[in-house]
Amino acid sequence: METDGYDDMHAGELETSLLLAFCLEVVRPGNETTDWTADRPHLLTLGMAGYTKSGVIGRPSLGTAEKGKRAMSSLVRSFGDTYEVLTTTAD
Secondary structure, eight states: OOSOTTTTOBSSHHHHHHHHHHOGGGSOTTGGGOOBOOOOTTHHHHOGGGTOSSSOBBOGGGOOHHHHHHHHHHHHHHHHHHHHHHHOOOO
């Protein structure tokens, strides 16, 4: 990913990439031109509506299906140990 978690908070590169890879039908047409970044010092009191009309805070234009597939693989690998602990029952 080219963006980080702060700059790409919602509907940006990471989320768009995951959706392009696994749920293409939910990605709205025109997402390539909806990039929106904002400093949000009062996010907890104003909510996202105080910083974006579209709901986007990030750069969806950078999203690709290939990035989404690589991100999901990384998430699966890094969650494996936690999943095993959560799903293994003590006898």
